[in-house]
Amino acid sequence: MRYRYLTLFLLLYAPWSIGQSLNLRFGHITSEDGLPQNTIHGIAKDKYGFMWFGTWSGLCRYDGYRFKIYRYDPENPKSVNNNRIHNILKDNNQDIWVMTFDEQILCKYNYETDDFERVPLERVPDDIQKSIFRKNHHQHTTFKFKDYEWRLERRSNTLVETYLPSREIKRYSANPGIRGSLNDSYVSDVYLDDQDILWVGTYSNGINKANLNANPFHYHHFDPTSNRSIIDDNVRTLCEDNEGNLWVGTRDKGITIIGKNGTYRHLRHDPADPHSLRSDQIRRIYCDSRGWLWIGTKSGLDCYLPKTGEIRHYDQLTPGHTAVFGIIEDRQQCLWFATWSGIYQYSPATDSVIHFNPSETLFTEHTWTIMEDSHGKLWVGTEGGGISVLNKDTPGEVTLVEHYIHKRDSANSISDNRIYVLYEDSEGYIWIGTGNGLDCYDPRQNTFRRFSISPNGLPNGMIAGILEDNNGFLWVSHKAGISRIDKKSLSIRNYSQQDGLQSNEFLEGAALKSRFTNNLYFGGAKGYNVFNPDSITCDQRPPQIVFTELQILNKQIGVNREINGRVLLEKPLYLTEELALTHRDKSIAIEFAALHYTNPVGNRYAYMLEGFDEDWIYTDASHRVATYSNLAAGNYVFKVKASNSDGIWNPVPKTLKISVAPAFWLSKWAYVVYVLFIVSLLYAYYYYVVRYAKLKNRLAYEAILHEKERELHESKVQFFTNISHEIKTPLTLILTPIEQLTTFCKDNLAIQKQLQTMKENGDRLLKLINQLLDMRRFETGNEHLLAEKRDMVSFVEDTVEAFRPMAEQKHIQLETVTPLAVLVNDFDADKLEKVINNLLSNAFKFTPEGGEIRVSLTLDRSSSPEVAVITVSDNGIGIREDEMERIFQPFQRGSVNKSDGTGIGLAYSKSLVELHGGTISVSSNRGKGKPNRTTFFVRIPVTEDNTTEQFRLNDSGETPQLRGKPDLPLAHQGQHTRVVDPSKPYTLLVVEDNDAMRRYLSDTLSHEYNVLEAANGAEGLDLALAHAPDLIVSDYMMPEMDGFELCRRVKEHMLISHVPFILLTARTPIQYEIEGLETGADDYIVKPFNLTLLLLKIKNMLLNKTRLQEKFKTKITLEPSGFNLESPDEKLLKKVLSFIDERLSDSDLNVDDICEHIGLSRAQLYRKMKALTGLSIVDIVKEIRLKRAKQLLTDRKFNVNEISFLVGFNDPDYFRKCFKSHFGYSPSEYSKHMLAKHERHT
Missing domain, CATH: 1.20.5 (Single alpha-helices involved in coiled-coils or other helix-helix interfaces)
Known part of the structure; x- marks a missing residue:
């Protein structure tokens, strides 16, 4: 809501004089504020405090903030009968009657139902008819207030004011140039309410209202049409001289001096007059005890002598920082100045100005204000440096006593380091105006109290001025008006432009209390205000509170309107005493208003929901809505209290009972049911x-x-x-x-037949053992699928074909049927072969001679993904229906199975199929009156990338082959031996904890090799280090040290890391094989093994070792110092050869030197070199020396004797003998041969 309160006229004489006219200041309410139309034809106030206005666009009800508009509705007979309102009347019962332009029918407002009853004119009460008669006959409307009377002259539509004691008459009319005047001279209606508010309706500009009890904030501003006004609106400082004249300093127009007899004159800067003011930008004016006027300007300090009119200039201020913001006179009649370059002192005795170094006493040189307290201490307020308290007892010196700054973590400090105002009141309290609020310092307790910015506190924190009146009230100007503080109760009353202030913005330092009267002066951005605090009255009437609007789930609730199938309000909310809600009303908002129209924006509110809120919630006029969500079931009381703009609170709050019904499952009857249910449960x-x-x-x-x-x-x-x-x-x-x-x-x-029987039963036993181990792997989760892409058609045909001899032997018809030429899929051939073999074995077992077994492979394209279906059916004895699920469980067989068996075959097959992601099932018609037929169905999913060419004819491409079957174990024989036969070139180490197996291997291998035996890994490691065998064969599972650990240690030891290592184990999972090979084993053979395969692997590894020796030997022979080796054995060999090459010319080089350099014993070095190269260390040294000699002979730089010494031979004859024995010719013959060869090529 926008109000524009302005004064009606300027005071003609002294600024503190008051004429006999009330000088009404009118605020204006127009269509911009919510009126539907600006033509007003009726004003009234109902018995609940609402204001009613009649317009030509409907009837308006006003609560001080918002309008509720009632309009004609042709569908609603309880609406007003016309939108053009002619008048609003009240009868003796305070009921509202509305007269429209249809004057034969009046509308009576019904408070209970918030609608209207249309009443013919002849049925209207007499008092209403008399009012209609008076208005129709243009009789005057008259109101009296104190010594004043207002009259609306109907014929001229003019508002007339009469001061009764003197019969002085004033007519009010519109004057756009004067603030607070009527906005329209054509008055349509006048109404004086019970709050002494005069409401004036106009014909084209809405509503005017004026408070007849308005406080006299007299307003002075610049009027360019008058020579009796201040020179500029922007008032920066105010001062009263000893004669009672008012000095008004402006921002940049100089000074206006208002005489006590009402005269106005101005002081300005004149560039042509060196004795004029040095600047028109006035910052501070101060009158000292001698009557001299000290003027602080932006450009420096001046002094005006009233008796002579002389203006003196003081140039001692620091250049560039000459603005003076604060001036005081101390008890010694010395003057102190606060400037932007620190503080200065003027001594009347010497007529000179002294500057005090700010770095010694202040924490910044920028100062705003200065004050002397009752103890003679100087208080200096700075920009950002807080407050410095100084001792000035020593003439010409100041010392720092205290320094107060803002501390974030301490409430006992000033609220901000920007200090604009310092003021000591009559009780000795220091009031501090900062850039962030008002503080009060108690020197007795050495404590600070902050006055915060809040709805019930100060409206703004930029403090501009502080004054104390004769009654002990504190008046504080700021950027949002003026506040009055009661120091006893600490209550605050705020005044704004709506109360008649020049504006809401007041300027720092522009505050003055008259020494001759009790008047207070405050200057701001649009002039200055003067008032006598004794004439400021307080409206003691508390406001009347009403509830104006209810919202449920953000929807406005009207009278007798349904929401969720029920009516919440049977009468207006302000007449409702209790509100019944349900659990579905999750959000509720209640709007309220204080019907106090003096200054609605200044009203304050406090509300609480008893039963929900723990304390009152304070708010202002801009937030008059209380919102609550998800209220629990129960009873509440919503309370609202309010104060008028003078801070007078109503003692009894307005209340509204609210009950929230629980959901039906939380109702009383529901709890009865719950109790009965719980009792039943307890009984049960x-x-x-x-x-x-x-x-x-x-x-x-x-x-x-x-x-x-x-x-x-x-x-x-x-x-x-x-x-x-x-x-x-x-x-x-x-x-x-x-x-x-x-x-x-x-x-x-x-014998062959008997051996074959033994072999078949041994193979069967091995098969059963492997099945049992496989089942165990399934149970422990160690079985994995090794799938590869293969052709299932050829795979099934080949697998079935292996049973053809058995079928012929038992005279059983074996048939393979498939409509597919090729079906490529990913599957584990070994595991799927076991499934088909198991099913066929069972089929042959239970099918009599002459029977039939059929195997088919089809593709089920209806499934997603597609499924390959393998069926194995026979016409044997069949399976009972109650046994079909049980036969797939481990160790379970059908009751008709009279043959021996373990009962794990089908369970194992099921596990293998499920490992493929498939299923296995069986059907049998045994006992159903049909020929016996048992069919097993194996369904294997077909991978998606194999379904594009599944059904092509077998006209091209290769059919995937079956994985070969492992060879059967071969028998072996021989005798165990531990005798080392020198004629056998290789020595093998057999490590096996099973004595029989160890003896068998030793007997078998001893035919071709020397064999060492060890019963565990630890013993085997000792034998390997002692004898450096050519190859090691070791079991995996052994006591003390297993085969994996033995292999790891052998491969890590330098002396025997070159020895090939074969692991034998009964563990078949692939992870064990991978682990063994990662440990360093050269091969991994699973028990039971094929003896021939083992012998061939041993033979090949020994041949590879021989080839490696030849490789090393060749490297030594051809290039003793220029080859690059990588493996640990090769690195060792390189180290030996490099050492020999370094000491090649040393004839004293021996095996002990090499052993010491390498770090091995003679025996260890011998065995290692012999194993790697086939040569002894002595042979290696001789080989390198002779090869180097041959190279030197080729270069022809030295003779034979010199060369013999260079390569480490002390005796040239012995050198010649060795050279000829190795190469077949003497050194001289080789030299001549190379010379001749060179000459031929040149």
Whole structure:
């Protein structure tokens, strides 16, 4: 809401004189403030405090902030009958009657229903008819207030004011040049309410209102049309001289002197007159005890002598920092000046100005204000440096006593370091105006109190002036008006431009209290105000509070309007005493207003929701809405209290009871149901607790039994697994000799048949062991799929074809059917082959002679992804329906299975199929009255990238081949030996904890090699270090040190790191093979192994070792010092050869020198060099010396004798002998040969 309060006229005489006219200041309310139209034809105030205005665009109800507009609605017979309102009247019951341009019908407002009743004119009460008669006959409307009377002359539509004691008459009219005048001379209606507010309606400019009790803030400003005004609106300083004249200093227009007899004269800077003011930019004026006027300007310090009119200039101020902002006179009649270059002192005795160094006493040279307290101390306020308190007892000197600054972490400090005003009141308190609020210093307690900016406190923190009146009230000007502080109660009353101030902006230092009267002066951006605090009255009438609007879920709630199927308000909110909400009303907002129209913007509010808020919440007129969300079910009381602009609070708050009904599941009846339900549960619990306890005990007992069964099963499986590992080694000792015997007894058919029987049963035993181990791997999660892309058609056909001899032998028809030529898919051939073999083995087992077995491969394209379906069906004895699921469980067989079996085949097959992501199922029509037919279905998903050319004919490309089957173990024979045979070139070390297996390997290998034996890894490592064997064969699982650890240590030891290493183990998972090879093993062979394969691997590794020796030997022979080696063995060899090359000419070089350099013993060095090169260390030295000699002979720089000494031979004859023995010719012959060759080429 916008109000523009302005004064009606300027005072004609002295600024503190007051005429007999009330000088009404009118505020204006127009369509810009919410009026629907600016033509006013009726004003009234109802019994609840609302103001009503009639316009030509509807009827308006006003609460001081907003308008509610009532208009004609042809669909609503309870609306006003016309939008053009002619008059608003009140009857003796304070009911509102609205007269529209249809004067035969009046509309009576119904407070309870917030609508209108249309009443014919003949039924209207007599008092209303009389009012209509008076207005229609242009009778005057008259109001009285104190000694004044106002009359609206109907014929001229003029507002007339009469001062009754003198019968002085004043007519009010519009004057755009005068602030606070009427905005329209054509007055339509006048109304004086019970708050002494005069409401004036106009014909084209809305509403004017004036407070008849307005406080007399007399306003003086610049009037360019008058010679009786101040020279400029921007008032920077005010001063009263000893004669009672008022000196007004302006920003840049000089000084206006207003005489006590009402005369005006001006002091200005005249460039042509050196005795005029040095500048028109006035900062401070001060009158000293002699009556001299000290004038601080932007350009320096002047002094005006009233008796002579002389203006003196003082030039002692620091150049460039000559602006004077503060002037005081101390008890010794010395003057002090606060400037932008520190502080200065003027001594009347010497008529001179002294500058004090700011670095010694101040924390910045920029000072705003200076004050002497009652103890004679100087207080200096600075820009950013806080306050300095100085001692000036010593003439010509000042010392720092205290320094006060703002501390963020301390409330007992000033609120800001920018200090604009310092003032000591009558009780000795120091008031400090800062850039961030007002502070009060108590010198007795040495404490600071801050007055914060808040709705109930100061409206602004930029303090401009501080004065104390004769009653002890403190008046503070700032950038938002003037505030009066009651030092006892610390209450604050704020005044603004709406109260008649020149503007809301006042300037630093422009504050003055008259020495002759109690008048206070404050200067600002648009002039200055003068007032007598004794004439400032306080409106003691507390405002009336109403609730004006209700919103639920951000929707405005009207009277008798439904929301969520119910009516919340049966009458207006301000008449409602209780509000019933439900849990669905999650958000509620209540707007309120204080119907006090003197200064609605200055009203203050406090509200709380009892039962929700812990304390009052204070707010101002701009925030008159209380919002609450998600209120819990229960009863609340919403309270609002308010104060008028003078701070008078109503003692009894306005209340509204609010009840929030719970959701039906939280209602009383719901809790009754809950209680009954809980009681039933408790009864049921009590009834069944014994039974439950028994059941719990039984389940616990069964759980214990189940756990014991699981542990027993686990121990059995673990036992079978361990036994299976142990069986594989003796089984190897059985199958391998059988294989060898089969080879040796080729001509004896009877023995061949018996050996074949033994071999078949051994293979069957091995198969069962492997299945048991595979099942164990599935249970422990160690089985992995090794899939590769293959053709499933040829794979299935080849797998089935392997059973053809068995089919022919049992006279069973074996048939393979597939409509596909090629079906490429990713699968593990080994595992899928085991599945098909298992299913076919079962089919042959249960199909009688003459029966039929059919295998098919099809593609199910209806599935996503597509699925390859392998079916194996037979017409054997079949499977009962209740056994179909059980047969896929481990160690379970059908009841018709009379043959021996472990019962793990189908369970193992199921695990292999599921590992592919597929399924296996069975169907059988046994016992259904049809010929027996049992069919197993294996469904394997087809990978997506293999489905594009699945159905092409087999006209091109290669069919993927099956993975080859492992060879069967071969028998071996021989005798164990530990005797080292020098005729055998190689020595092998066999490390095996199983005595039988170790003896068998030793006997077999001793036919061709010397064999060393060790029973565990630790013993094997000792033998390897002692004898440096040519190859090591080791088992994996051994006591003390296993095969992996033995291999790692062998490969890490320099002396034996070159020895090839073969690991033998019964562990088949691929991760064990990978681990063994990563440890450094050269090969990994799984038990039971093929003996021939083992012998061939040993032979090849020894040949590779020989080739490596030849490689090293060749390098030594051809280039003793110029080759690059990488492996640890090669690095060792390089180190030996480099040392020999360095001491080649040293004839005393021996094996001990080399051993000492390398760090090995003679035996270790011998074995290592022999193993790497096939040469002894002595042979290596001789080889290098002779080769170097041959190179020197080729260069022809030295003779034979010299060369013999260069390569380490002391005896030239012995050198010649060795050279000829090695190369086949003497050194001289070789030299001559090379010479002749050179001459031929040149």
